[in-house]
Amino acid sequence: MVEAFGGLSGLHWALLGAAVAVIGGGAGSGMGITYVANVAGGILTEMPERFGPLLPLVVIPGTQGIYGFITGVLVIFIMEPSAGWAALPGALGFQIFLACLPVAFVCFVTGAYQGLTAAGAAGMVAKRREEMGRSLVLPALVETYAVLSLIVTILMFFIVISPEISKLAS
């Protein structure tokens, strides 16, 4: 039996990390899409032909949910030791949990704020269709930080934690 950490086993910590990442990313995206969809709904009531230019703006806050999902999937499929989850020590599980936190928090916050930015940018598209390209740039800037958080989480998984898990097998 491997040792626990903080009263939780390695599997418990890993699952908690995956859950927090999926919840944070998903909730941020849900909020962000709701904000921009509210504004887009109003624009489309008056101008249904603007659906095409508005769609990317409505979709863009959804990426944070995808990053949370990717993190959750990586934990479940990549972090499992070859001897099974029962062989994962609590301390290593806690490391997996910590590695999930950048995506969980950053994606939650950026998802919501990207929705706000996209809601403002939707007003640009309502006034001038040709502003579609420029209007996408503004919420895309918020996206940068969500992407960075995903990169850091992945680096932690593959550079720091994965070698430790490989050692367990050997």
Add this chain to the structure above:
Amino acid sequence: MSGTGAAGINPVKAGASPALREGKVMKLPPFLSIDRKRIKPFSDVTRYGYAVGRIRVLETKMLNTQRLERLVEADFESALNILDEIPVGDYLAGATLALEVDEGLTAYLRDVYASMEEALPRGSLIMEFFLCRYDFHNLKVLLKAAMEEKEPQGLLEGLGMVGLDALRRGVENPAAMPSPYREAMEEAVQRTSPQELDTLVEKHYLAYRLFLAGREDSPFIIDFARASIDLANLKLVIRARLLSKEREFLDAMIVRGGFVPAVNLLDLFGDPPEMMARKLEANIYYSRLMEIAESEDQVVRLTDFDRKGEDQLMDMVRGMKRISVGVEPIFAYLRARENEVLIVRMILIAKLHNIPPDAIDRSLRKLYID
């Protein structure tokens, strides 16, 4: 079910835990407590997002500077053709008389309010902020008619929150009216002249708008309501001086809540506009007062003060453009539509009376959209 636990304590009535029952409730640490100002942008976009989306499109179909310049230069027929390019034109088709212009514009405004009302979330007070103006106007007309024992003239039907019938009943029985109309009616009994009645109703109207702005919790709208109070108070001071009113009258009629305290305004009483301007040198209204102080004719001064005051308020409304989603863009849109109706009416009536373009241009107010 008895509703009591093993210890014989009803947790709902007594409080769920002993700590709660003894009032020992630990406060949340500061970093966990929610500051309403921080979540306002998020709640605003959820509440007003749909309405803001709609007005972003509708704003593209408003009277702009280019159309305005063409309107001023055109004759009546051509002006109607130019107005066909924007929604208001549909309501003025075939109008040949001032009455038809008025009816068309009232119908247009009614539709603007109705379409915005259906887009706004439940519980929003922004429509009441705009529509109470018509209720107070109708109330003023009804009270004046009752005072002078004449038929009411100039009532605006179909606009307002309370409705004309309710106001008519309210004049007979003020106790049945909601606040603040009840208070205005009760105070109106003590007034002896139509002018005093005007001032009294205006006072209640401005105070009520400030109350509504506070409830809506938007600093921009609160500032707008406060600036409106200041402009009305300054006009009252100038008018009281022209009509040689008592200081007590002024004290009773000054609306509280503006940026300029009532004490400062009472200090200005009796001063000519030049002196008022000097006393208010550090104030935002200084330049406005200086402009009217330069005018010779006192009646022109007041008319000009009205126009300049409206322009100053429009500058504040234009400032709301920088808020992407919230109650402020909706406020700005409704105010801009009212301004548009006012400008169109001025131009068309002037055209019907063959007033030259130069004279029309001088009397026009600022537009929301350049």
